[in-house]
Amino acid sequence: MKKFCLVFLAALIFITSMFVSASLAASSDLHLSGEFWIDATWRGTDLGNSTTPSFAFGKARFLLDKTLNPNTFFHMQVDCNSLEGKGSEYFRVQRLWFSTQLPGQIETTLGYQANEWDTEYGLKNGKFFADLGDRENFWSNLKYMGAYFKKDFGRWVIDTYVGRNTQGLDEITTGNYDDQYYMTYGLKVGYKTEKLRIGLFGRYSRLDGQEHWNVTDPSSQGRAPGIWDLSSITNYGVYVWYEILPEWTIKGTYNEQKASTVWQPYDSETETYGEPIHFKSANQWRIITEIGQSLIKIGSLWLEYGKMGQGFFYNPSMREGTMYDIFEDGISFIDARIIKVAFHRQINRKLSCYARFTSIRDQAKTTMSLEQDIWTIGVSYQYRPNIAFELQYDRNDYRSSALLKTKDGSEDCFRFRTNFTF
Numbered sequence: 001m002k003k004f005c006l007v008f009l010a011a012l013i014f015i016t017s018m019f020v021s022a023s024l025a026a027s028s029d030l031h032l033s034g035e036f037w038i039d040a041t042w043r044g045t046d047l048g049n050s051t052t053p054s055f056a057f058g059k060a061r062f063l064l065d066k067t068l069n070p071n072t073f074f075h076m077q078v079d080c081n082s083l084e085g086k087g088s089e090y091f092r093v094q095r096l097w098f099s100t101q102l103p104g105q106i107e108t109t110l111g112y113q114a115n116e117w118d119t120e121y122g123l124k125n126g127k128f129f130a131d132l133g134d135r136e137n138f139w140s141n142l143k144y145m146g147a148y149f150k151k152d153f154g155r156w157v158i159d160t161y162v163g164r165n166t167q168g169l170d171e172i173t174t175g176n177y178d179d180q181y182y183m184t185y186g187l188k189v190g191y192k193t194e195k196l197r198i199g200l201f202g203r204y205s206r207l208d209g210q211e212h213w214n215v216t217d218p219s220s221q222g223r224a225p226g227i228w229d230l231s232s233i234t235n236y237g238v239y240v241w242y243e244i245l246p247e248w249t250i251k252g253t254y255n256e257q258k259a260s261t262v263w264q265p266y267d268s269e270t271e272t273y274g275e276p277i278h279f280k281s282a283n284q285w286r287i288i289t290e291i292g293q294s295l296i297k298i299g300s301l302w303l304e305y306g307k308m309g310q311g312f313f314y315n316p317s318m319r320e321g322t323m324y325d326i327f328e329d330g331i332s333f334i335d336a337r338i339i340k341v342a343f344h345r346q347i348n349r350k351l352s353c354y355a356r357f358t359s360i361r362d363q364a365k366t367t368m369s370l371e372q373d374i375w376t377i378g379v380s381y382q383y384r385p386n387i388a389f390e391l392q393y394d395r396n397d398y399r400s401s402a403l404l405k406t407k408d409g410s411e412d413c414f415r416f417r418t419n420f421t422f
């Protein structure tokens with residue numbers, strides 16, 4: 001099966017590249033754009049973190065787009081993950097694909113890409129969470145090298161993909177982009193009207209062999225200590241979006257997950273291993289209502305309530321939170337209840353303000369209990385069409401159990417951001 005999929009992908013790339021090469025000479029529509037976040041940050045903390053002021057890139061992103069013909073496009077995205085002004089070795093290609101239309105009006109995208117399903121479901125809104133960037137997503141946007149197909153029948157839309165080396169799963173298993181190989185498949189069937197979007201989705205990822213690793217130093221290896229075994233992850237569920245009134249919507253998803261995962265905790269102080277914990281099945285759901293400023297006048301409002309079961313894997317490169325994340329290892333160690341309340345007000349054409357509260361609680365009160373509250377307020381000023389300034393304050397309260405031995409306490413953070421786009 002794996003060899004067949006690889007041959008199939010290679011054939012698709014070859015065939016579609018002929019469409020691209022045929023159009024390349026006739027087009028000169030090349031567009032370069034970018035976005036830079038330059039952050040000056042001051043912290044006061046009892047979490048043991050550094051309180052030295054920092055000056056670093058929050059984001060440095062270049063986008064290169066070329067229109068070859070009305071149905072054929074090329075896209076490349078390069079991000080710099082530089083911290084504290086480190087050098088160009090931190091630049092990484094995050095997207096590299098071209099899309100075209102095959103016979104039967106089938107939209108096809110080939111290359112290194114990511115699903116934007118959360119955006120399509122209406123679960124991502126930059127107006128409320130713009131300062132978090134890609135981290136605002138919960139489990140979508142998994143990256144892979146492969147082929148994506150979309151067929152629009154009017155009311156019905158079918159999306160499917162096949163690829164290898166999904167970045168999110170790779171980071172979960174190894175923390176490395178290159179030394180793990182697996183196939184990933186996805187399917188989404190949706191129905192849409194002017195006021196309603198509803199559908200089913202599924203995703204399956206399987207490693208070529210069972211991954212086994214032993215983590216004894218979480219500070220250097222980046223995940224909870226212990227012995228891990230993982231071979232496959234399956235996600236399937238339903239999404240819904242409904243417009244009650246113009247600028248008033250209700251939306252949500254339910255996601256069931258099956259994973260062949262075993263974790264045997266390691267105690268670094270006693271240098272002993274505990275009883276194995278099996279993560280076989282978990283679910284994640286959330287329901288959201290969003291109300292626009294034109295309805296309630298004082299501002300826009302986002303209300304969200306959701307749960308994530310113990311053992312649920314999600315994409316660790318798109319984490320929730322501000323400076324710290326409750327699920328640092330790409331897996332929920334708790335039966336989490338998640339509440340998010342966000343407010344945004346556009347005061348005038350240039351000035352806006354926002355406030356946010358995120359609360360995560362362990363409903364089961366397990367021995368791996370982790371809890372976090374994040375309070376955020378900020379103001380943004382659009383100085384020029386391509387230059388904006390933002391001042392933000394965060395209060396982060398963090399509590400955890402003795403088993404995971406993560407930090408307890410709070411942190412206050414002031415950040416001044418200069419946002420430059422071109």
